[in-house]
Amino acid sequence: MTATNVTAGSAGSRAAVLKRFRSSDSTFRLLTLLAALAVLLLLSGTILSLVIGSIPAFRAFGFSFVFTEVWNPVTEQFGALAPVYGTLVTSFIAMIIAVPVGLMIAFFLTELCPKPLRRPIAIAIELLAGIPSIIYGIWGLFVFAPFLQKNIQPFLIDTFDGVPGLQTLFAGPPYGIGILTAGFILAIMVLPFITAISRDVFDAVPPVLKEATYGLGCTTWEVFKFVVLPFTRVGVIGGVMLGLGRALGETMAVTFVIGNAHTVSASILQPGTTISASIANEFTEAVGDLYTSSLIALGLILFFITFCVLAAARYMLLRIQRKAG
Amino acid sequence: MATTSSFNTALYGRRRVKNIVAKSLAYGATAFGLGWLVLILGVLVYNGIGGLSLDVFTENTPPPGSDGGLLNAIVGSIVMTILAIVIGTPIGILAGTYLAEYGRHSKLAMIVRFINDILLSAPSVVVGLFIYEIVVAPMGHFSGYAGSVALAVIVIPVVVRTTEDMLRLVPDTLREAAASIGLPRSMMIMRVAYRAASAGIVTGILLAVARISGETAPLLFTALNNQFFSLNMNAPMPSLPVVIFQFALSPYEEWQRLAWTGALLITVTVLALSIIARSLTARKS
Numbered sequence: 001m002t003a004t005n006v007t008a009g010s011a012g013s014r015a016a017v018l019k020r021f022r023s024s025d026s027t028f029r030l031l032t033l034l035a036a037l038a039v040l041l042l043l044s045g046t047i048l049s050l051v052i053g054s055i056p057a058f059r060a061f062g063f064s065f066v067f068t069e070v071w072n073p074v075t076e077q078f079g080a081l082a083p084v085y086g087t088l089v090t091s092f093i094a095m096i097i098a099v100p101v102g103l104m105i106a107f108f109l110t111e112l113c114p115k116p117l118r119r120p121i122a123i124a125i126e127l128l129a130g131i132p133s134i135i136y137g138i139w140g141l142f143v144f145a146p147f148l149q150k151n152i153q154p155f156l157i158d159t160f161d162g163v164p165g166l167q168t169l170f171a172g173p174p175y176g177i178g179i180l181t182a183g184f185i186l187a188i189m190v191l192p193f194i195t196a197i198s199r200d201v202f203d204a205v206p207p208v209l210k211e212a213t214y215g216l217g218c219t220t221w222e223v224f225k226f227v228v229l230p231f232t233r234v235g236v237i238g239g240v241m242l243g244l245g246r247a248l249g250e251t252m253a254v255t256f257v258i259g260n261a262h263t264v265s266a267s268i269l270q271p272g273t274t275i276s277a278s279i280a281n282e283f284t285e286a287v288g289d290l291y292t293s294s295l296i297a298l299g300l301i302l303f304f305i306t307f308c309v310l311a312a313a314r315y316m317l318l319r320i321q322r323k324a325g
Numbered sequence: 326m327a328t329t330s331s332f333n334t335a336l337y338g339r340r341r342v343k344n345i346v347a348k349s350l351a352y353g354a355t356a357f358g359l360g361w362l363v364l365i366l367g368v369l370v371y372n373g374i375g376g377l378s379l380d381v382f383t384e385n386t387p388p389p390g391s392d393g394g395l396l397n398a399i400v401g402s403i404v405m406t407i408l409a410i411v412i413g414t415p416i417g418i419l420a421g422t423y424l425a426e427y428g429r430h431s432k433l434a435m436i437v438r439f440i441n442d443i444l445l446s447a448p449s450v451v452v453g454l455f456i457y458e459i460v461v462a463p464m465g466h467f468s469g470y471a472g473s474v475a476l477a478v479i480v481i482p483v484v485v486r487t488t489e490d491m492l493r494l495v496p497d498t499l500r501e502a503a504a505s506i507g508l509p510r511s512m513m514i515m516r517v518a519y520r521a522a523s524a525g526i527v528t529g530i531l532l533a534v535a536r537i538s539g540e541t542a543p544l545l546f547t548a549l550n551n552q553f554f555s556l557n558m559n560a561p562m563p564s565l566p567v568v569i570f571q572f573a574l575s576p577y578e579e580w581q582r583l584a585w586t587g588a589l590l591i592t593v594t595v596l597a598l599s600i601i602a603r604s605l606t607a608r609k610s
Contacts, residue, residue, distance in 0.1 A: 021509040028511035032427055035419030036437045039485060042478060043440050046451060049458035104354035112351055123603065125358050130599045131365060132539020134566050135588050138573045142581075143368050188361050195358070219344035242446060249448025251542040252570065276450045276542070283454075283546045299454045303447070310443045318439075 046303065054297035056289055065297060071262035071278075073286070078294035080301055082262040086179060086272040087302065090254065091247040093183025093268065094190055098247075099240055101187075102194030107224055109195070110202040122199065129192035137256030140185045141177070145257055149176030153269055171267040175259065180268040182258045186250055190243035197239030201232040201320060235320035241313030249306045251276035275302040366592070373589025376582045381590075385554050386568055389577045395587050397554040398568040404556065405469055405548060405564060406537055409476030414530055416477075417484025424485070425492035426514050438489070444482040452478050453543035461547055469555075469562035472548025479540060480533040487529025491522040528602045535598035539591050541566035565591055 057065060061078065068079020109122055153174030160166040205228050213223045229236070259271020260281050273281075275298045286292045380394045387393025420437070428434025456475040461467055495518050503513040519526070549561040550571060569587045572580035 021512075025509045025511045028514070029427055032419045032423035035416045036423040036428065036433070038416055039420050039437050039441050039444065039481065042481065043444060045459065046447075046455040049455050050451070053454070053458050101354045101357055104351045105358050107347075108351035108355045112348060113355075121355065121359070124362055125355075127596060127599070128358065128362050130535065130595055132541075132566065132591055132595055134539060134541045134569055135365070135369065135592050138569065138584060138588050139365055139368060141573065142372075191358055191361075219340055221344040221347035222340065224347075245446050249446075249450065251448065251450040252566075255570075256573070276448055279450050279454065280542055280545055283457075284549065296454055296458070299451050303451045306446075306448055307443060310446055311439075314439060314442045 050296060050300040050303055054293055054300045056293035057297040060290055061294075065294070066301065069262075069264055073282075073291055076288065076290050078290070080275075080294075080298055082264050083273050083275040083278045083298055084301060085264045086182075086258065087248055087274040087276070087305075089179055089268065089272070090183040090186055090258070090274055091244060093180060094186035094247045095240065095244055097184065097187035098191045098194055098243060102191050102239075102243070103198055103236070105191075105195045106198035106202055107228075109199050110228075111220055111224060122196075125195050126192050128188065129196075133189065133250060133252040134256075136185050136189055136253035140181060140253060140257040144185065145176035145181050148181055149174045153180075156269070168266045170269055172265075172269055174269060175271060177257045177259045177271055178269050179258065179272045182254045182272075182274070183268070185253050185257060186247045189250060189253060190247045193243040193246055194239050197242060197317070198232075198236050201235030201239070202228055204235075204320075205231050232320070234316050234323075238313045238316030238320065241309050241316065245306050245310040245313060248309065249276060249302060251280050255280045275299070369585070369589050369592055372585040373587075376586035377589065381583075381586055386552055386563065386572075386583070387579065388552070389575070390579060392579055393583070395565065395568065395583060395590070397551065398563045398565045398587065399590070400554065400556070401469070401548070401551070401563040402538065402565040404558070405473045405476060405544075405562060406534060408470075408473035408558070409480055409537055410530065410534060412473065413477035413480030413533065414484055417481045417529075417533075418488050418526065420481070421485045421488025421492065422514060424489040426510075426518065441482045441485050444478075445486060448542075449479060449540055450542040450545075453546055456543065456547045467547065467549035467561040469548055469558035469560065472544050472562055472564065473558070475543035475547045476537040476540060479537055479543065483533040483536055484526075484529050487532065488522075488526050491525025491529070492518055494525065495521040524605050528605045531598050531602035531605070535595045535602065538598070539566060539595050541570055545570075 057078065061068065065078065066080050066084065068077075069081040070077045070079045071082060072078070105125060109118055113121060153176070156170045157172070157174060160170040209227055209231065210223050213227045218226070254274050255277040258273055258277050260273050260277060261271040262273055262278070263270070265272065279295050279299055279302075283292070283295050286295055380392070381396075382394060382399065383396060384392075384394030385397045386395060420441075424434050424438055428437070452475055456471055456478065460471040460474055464471070499517055499521060500513055503517045504510070508516070544564050544567050548564055548567070550567045551561045551563040555562060565587050569584045569591070572584035572587070575581065
């Protein structure tokens, strides 16, 4: 159609077509730019709305809101210490389990696994990340927590009874639900993220380096420990931080099994709460501005923590990407 | 001489043992990971399949203590998911286009990419709070619209990321060829780049659908829930994940059974979607 216009020889229509092209071109460009800016708007909008929403809470309780354990909707006294503590401890437990296991799976997939099995096993592990978090929750509540309560927790309590330090860590009646259960389920949930990223960065190690080390007579494990791991250190830490970011913000799975108790207890067998679980459990039932605002303030704290962790993770992964080329 | 050689054997033995231990730990870790997958899916099928009947798809959620289905929840989930995809996908694709085609190495693109990656793993419960503040609070009530918008916020970063990645795989020679026959840039993108990357972009959308079909936290205080069948987007709307949450934590056996069935439905849907998405891109490469 444009071709006939041009061959018709009329300079005017040619100019019109070019003009149309130019305007549609700049419109499209503008649209994409606006969409890109919308992404920025989402983040700044989230931060802004959380800050505005949490003003009443911070005005009422001051900065000590973060360090206060009380959470009493009746007297309208709120403090974030128990949820923050629960969030950090459950994520810490999750990382203690998921980091070594995730790294070992990546080690298996890149160095030990027979080639034809690599893809299926990697996909199977990644499917763990695809299972919605509410499924982990319902499974944790009905299957995993009763199992822990009957078989694992009494054993832990008996074994560590009388051992200083560990005695308080594993104290108290076996509830099944609680901080340890939540941490363990989080570990399974973040495992695929750590494995996937570690596998990617392990694969990026130049084969020459590994071959040279094997040539010196090193074992598979030594090659992994002294060449692959140091070479990919930054990427692995990035992957771990990414997993940590997930664990910190995970909501539904934790809500099911944490017990929702606003207390700070030294024993990890006791119920507790996390920031996201408190919000999910209480937000729709929160009466009064101060209650709502306190929950939004919790959200702001959570967003701040995860933002820092995720930003650090992305920065590290960016660095290793640049190094790779 | 003799001492060095015996010393070496001892060292060699230790290294071998260490190697064997490490290797078996790696096998063990993999078995651990795969074991959980099998265990979770197994329990899910075992508990969910019993409640699976036609009633699940034809009847609404029951009042406590009686039998029923999940029709209203399934329909609510589908409607909100579709609207979320309709809102989120165009923005996501356009933003991804900017990053891959126009911005690429610009400072703005780098910032947007960074922020997008953070949004990709930002806690979804915070997204719920955000939409509550900007949609639910001004409107004065919970609604299906608010739920859809919350889900759209989760869709956008997923689509941005895959669109950009897929457009970047399109060879520059194709772009240059299009430019050399006088195609303006926008047409080059729409007629050449999008076509070449279409399978990848569809994958991104499927992954986004998979991601939001299981999302619960952002719906809790945006769409809330509704015991009845409702297509009114301006009123509270039920969704499968929220119904599972409510029913699973209830003391009623019928509700708990329905929760398991719903959980099975969601998981099968999500896993099927992600496997289809994966096979789409796998064939491409």
